[in-house]
Structures are given as structure tokens and as C-alpha cells.
Amino acid sequence: MDDRGRVAVPSVYRRGFESGGVVRPSVEGCIELWSPDDFQAETELRLSGDDESTRTLAARRARRQFLAAAFPVELDKQGRVLIPQGIRTTTGLDGRAVFVGCGDHLELWNQAKWLEEQAALAAAEAEELMQ
Numbered sequence: 001m002d003d004r005g006r007v008a009v010p011s012v013y014r015r016g017f018e019s020g021g022v023v024r025p026s027v028e029g030c031i032e033l034w035s036p037d038d039f040q041a042e043t044e045l046r047l048s049g050d051d052e053s054t055r056t057l058a059a060r061r062a063r064r065q066f067l068a069a070a071f072p073v074e075l076d077k078q079g080r081v082l083i084p085q086g087i088r089t090t091t092g093l094d095g096r097a098v099f100v101g102c103g104d105h106l107e108l109w110n111q112a113k114w115l116e117e118q119a120a121l122a123a124a125e126a127e128e129l130m131q
Contacts, residue, residue, distance in 0.1 A: 001088075001094060001097050005082055005084070005088055006083070007081060008079050009080070010099055016035045016076065017081070019036055021039075021061050021074075021075070022036065022039040023071050024066070024071065024087070025087050025091050026091075027061045029092070029113050029115070030093075031093060031107065033105060034105045035063060035105075041104070042066075043066070043067065046063065046066055050078070069087075074089050082106070092110045093108060094110070097109065097111070098110075098114040
């Protein structure tokens with residue numbers, strides 16, 4: 001990540017973000033980067049359900065938590081996106097960013113936090129194998 005908060009999307013993923021994208025902080029402490037179509041599909045999935053299940057306080061809070069923190073981004077000519085300062089601060093992302101492909105979106109991690117997450121994943125996998 002450069003000093004302005006721009007991060008280059010790996011070239012293998014850029015095609016998916018030609019029409020822009022959406023960034024939002026994740027509850028795990030990383031940044032989610034969604035293509036517009038995938039973000040729309042995720043939003044619709046989160047809002048789907050019968051009228052009663054989408055009107056509960058918990059459902060409204062979940063919708064707010066997901067949508068209120070989302071910001072549109074554009075890919076510049078060098079294939080970079082600008083991560084808003086508030087999201088960078090919240091997630092501790094500065095310097096080296098680690099991209100992780102998650103199927104329908106990418107995650108950007110602070111390098112130290114990603115190493116912690118990998119250790120937690122390995123521990124969970126080892127625990128599961130022992131059961």
C-alpha cells in the first residue's frame with residue numbers, strides 16, 4: 001500500500017473490478033473487496049427472507065453493519081484502489097497488504113494479522129482432526 005492508501009489489485013483479479021468495486025471492513029479485522037455484481041448479490045442474499053425475518057432488530061442491525069461501512073471504489077489506470085482512511089485505521093492496514101481470494105470477494109489483510117489468522121486456521125484444523 002502506498003502512502004496515499006492505494007493498493008494494487010493483483011492482475012489476475014483486475015478484470016472483476018473494471019467497473020469498480022466496494023470495500024468494507026470485515027468483522028475479522030481485514031478489508032473485503034467486492035465487485036459491484038457480487039456485492040449486490042451478497043446484499044440481496046442478506047436482505048432475502050420473509051418480511052418478518054427482515055424486520056427484526058437483529059436483522060436491521062446486521063443490514064446496517066454490512067451496508068453502512070461499505071464504500072464504492074474505482075480501479076485507477078495502474079490497477080489500484082484507494083482504501084478510505086477510516087477503513088485503513090480500523091483494520092490496521094498500512095504498508096504491506098496480503099490479498100486473499102475468498103471466492104466471491106477478496107480480502108486484504110495487514111501482514112501481521114494475516115499471519116495470526118493463518119495460525120488460528122491451522123490450530124482449528126488440527127483440533128478438528130483430533131476429534
